[in-house]
Amino acid sequence: MKTFNYHAPKDVNEASKLASVNSVFLAGGMTSIPSIKLGLASYKDVINIKHIKKLSGIKVAGKSLIIGSTTKHAEVASSKDVQKEIPSLAKLAGRIGDAQVRNRGTIGGSISNNDPSACYPSACMALNAIIHTNEREIEASNFFIGMFETALKKNEIVEAVEFQIPEKSNYQKHPNPASRYAIVGVYLAKYKDKVNVAVTGAKSCVYIDSDLSKKLSSNFSTSAIEGIKLDSSEMNSDIHASAEYRANLVMTYAKKAVEAC
Amino acid sequence: MASLVGSRVERKEDKRFLTGKGKYTADINIANQTYAVFVRSPHARAKIQKIDLSRALRASGVVSILTGDEIAKDKIGGLIAGWAIRSEDGTEMKIPANPPLAKEHANFVGEPIVVVIAESLDEAKAAAELVSVDYKVLKGVVNTAEAMNGETIHEGIDKNLCFDWLLGDRKAVEQAFAKADKIIKVDLINNRLVPNAMEPRACVTDYNTASEEITLYTTSQNPHLSRLIMSAFGGVAPENKLRVVAPDVGGGFGSKINVYNEEIVCSWASKKIERPIKWVAERTESFLTDTHGRDHVTHAELAVTNDGKFLGFKNETIANLGAYARVFGTVTPTYLFGPCATGVYVIPAAYTNVKAVYTNTAPVDAYRGAGRPEATYTIERLVEKAAMELGIDKTELRMRNFPKQFPFKQTLVHTVDSGDYGAGLEKAKKMSDYDGFQARRKKSEASGKLRGIGVSSYFEACGIAPSAAVMSLGCGVGLWESAEVRFNPTGQISVYTGSHSHGQGHDTTFAQIAADELGVAMENIDVVHGDTNKGTFGMGTYGSRSLTVGGVAIVNACRKIIAKGKKVAAKMLEVSENEIDFKNGEFVALKSNKKKTIGEIAFALYLPGSRDSDFKSQLPEGMEPGLIETAFFDPANFSFPAGTHICEVEIDPETGEVKVEKYTAVDDFGRIVNPNIVEGQVHGGIAQGIGQALYENAQYDETGQLITASYMDYTMPRADNFPEFNLGFTCTLATTNPLGVKGCGEAGAIASPPAVMNAVIDALGGQEITMPATAEKVWRACKSLKKSNYKAA
């Protein structure tokens, strides 16, 4: 394996100072370590942020559920607070990858990596999340920019993700049978005045399907979206699923999500 | 003493495996060892124009870098095909040279070209990146069906055709077809699979400059065979100067039968550099270079009468060998495939024609079931389709064509000694509640789902041995098995076997057998295998042969021990030999009821003049001391397990996802030595078969890149893909071995793919789809179902 300098800072400032174009933050390591091992990436500095206490934990504040960035998927899945306030989010976390991945992978790592087939980005989009970093607050809709691309700057560290607690919500996932990432994932959140349908896996980056969201906002039933023909021209096509199939999955799971709410 | 054979003894080896005390090849480290990394072809087909080592040789830690030129200079031979197949026109099969390091041409992605040996793994890897190979990239041949039309891969091998083989009688088949009421036809693809043993291949080689012996620790299913091949064909070292040790091996499924390039290269190089060398495959290397399985394209036809009688069978198959023919590469799609393709049925006329082709893909060889899953898939798809087209219940149609008598002279090659196919089918129907299926289908339909049921009745020929038979079919060696039973003076026993355990549990089953034969406690018995310096020769483990051939050799060796012991007991008890009975570990004088335990006899045989005997020998005159016996067993026939598997699936037509709802397997393995272990074998086989049917697929793109070379893209089935397996057994004893046992290692993988696919296709109202039945494929089939307004009957 390639050599690198390893750092384990105790606070966010120090971690941020250590960062450069040649560094990586080590959270769960579920993406960064395989990338190094397979030679897809090499770094001068690996900055472990798991020792920074304030980055981990779950709390409820008013209408918000706040999850620290180094909180593991398994912790979110089993949290009483999450199960009570946003049960679909606990379920999402509980179906990420496999047990090993859930016991190491973190929410901060997941959204910072912004894999087009990751689950959490869809939750952030549907649940009007605010991403708190050491520098600013970023709305989810401004955070996920493109494939593996976010609004984060080199030295910026995600500290926590603040979700707006919905009336109802549901997450439907069609897992890739090999990796168990989402081939398509549909996150539906219903608020008093608005319904958000966020889709992951289908395109190069997570997105809100405005057509589905609008129709469901005015009439929250499967009949409202019956017969909608989604445009599959920008959807991914690979050995696991064609664009046409992905479009079908988005519709199918959107309906299933409505039914489940 | 209660019999151990037949009881659920816990696996002795599990303590070692589950507590991390197993010792695998990668766990072996030898002082002063170096590390090997192979530079592999990134191209499916290329001419190697120039290799520049200059930068790599200057890299830190490099000990040596060797190429195909050097290995050729040292006259080290290449990899071999172990089985000679003749074409229908009488010509010999065409085999290309397969040097351990490619010299002029690279023929598949991953083929080794250069070995870099360094002081550390990191240094070896870094230096390997500095090796520069100048390739002239050529157009590769990838597609199985199209291979004969592609550019010639190996000089002199026209149409990339290794052989065009026929088994059976075309004329008789044509005549039978002329009499048929209906001809049922299928076009099938038997998808290519990566074996995916949990432990990647590895080797550690150690050349001793004083004894001039090479020791090769390796991940092999058959260390003796590896030594033989490396000596006789590779010229690496004479057999007495080459020790091959296969310690704990974490699964093989056929992929560890072959001697591979890396083992030959590292053994040879260790002698050259006079230092030990370690090589451990990374998972990507396993995907690219372990021999793959299956990869057939088949057109088959079954001639039937309106009342469901089978008259004739045709099978035209193209089998992909990959870039080179390996040890079982040529027999797998011929004699392991053709004879079984007529299945468990009386079919008066049949033939199988196989064209084996070379392509620029990883070599294809035996993978769990080897040829027999492909055969069973062919016939069982045909039979199921025939039932649909004839409107006869699928189990009834099978019943009508089962043989009524055993021995059953099967159409093409085999005479099956024993079986009762009807009993297996009846039991499977009962256990799966076959008759209640329509009610379950209605229930599924009420919730918008499709439900299907599929049956697969199989037999297979395994226990690969009868030397006379396999040699007459072209095998390069006889395939018997040997055993040696050694008593220590104080009564513990070492059982040496030529079989090899890489997960099968021989430490347990072989000890059970020997303990029963010798009437001693299992704890007193150690099973020793996997080291050419220990015990006699052996042919290894594959083709479900360990128990039926290797296990029987142990029985025979034990019986020789008892025969010798009887002579000594007679002398000690002062009676004649025929007045001695051997029971429960004791030699008993029938009249006086005086006894000697087998332990006492062993003691006497090693220390004949001890204090107990007033220092006078207790041995009959002229008897050699010691208690060690060897047996070689060469059975009279193959072993023929059989059974019926029934699978039920439910499909969500909106997503196309297939869920295996119920799986019932009823198998006849003759006498069962350890139900625990047999059930484990059946479970594993079914898991791999469901994997083939629904998930697994080794896909190359048109340029010959393996695009499913990691677990992110190659779907291994997992526990949550399966229902609880419902297992049952019937028993007709094998008549060709004293234990009455039949092979059980591959049956699950042989029977299950057609059971699953028949269920999927049943749910789809007969619409055919190819394996693996992935969600998208099934979704597309469901869409066209809706269009045709089909309602599952």
Ligand SMILES: Cc1cc2nc3c(=O)[nH]c(=O)nc-3n(C[C@H](O)[C@H](O)[C@H](O)COP(=O)(O)OP(=O)(O)OC[C@H]3O[C@@H](n4cnc5c(N)ncnc54)[C@H](O)[C@@H]3O)c2cc1C
């Ligand atoms: C086999 C497998 C299956 C998976 N399946 C799924 C799935 O089904 N659904 C799903 O959503 N995900 C899945 N994942 C992804 C996984 O859940 C992790 O979320 C993901 O790998 C990254 O998280 P991590 O904590 O391991 O981050 P790391 O690998 O440690 O880091 C990843 C990247 O994020 C950056 N980073 C990490 N933390 C921060 C931070 N606080 N601030 C700024 N940058 C940061 C790092 O610099 C690095 O570039 C799977 C992963 C694997 C290996």
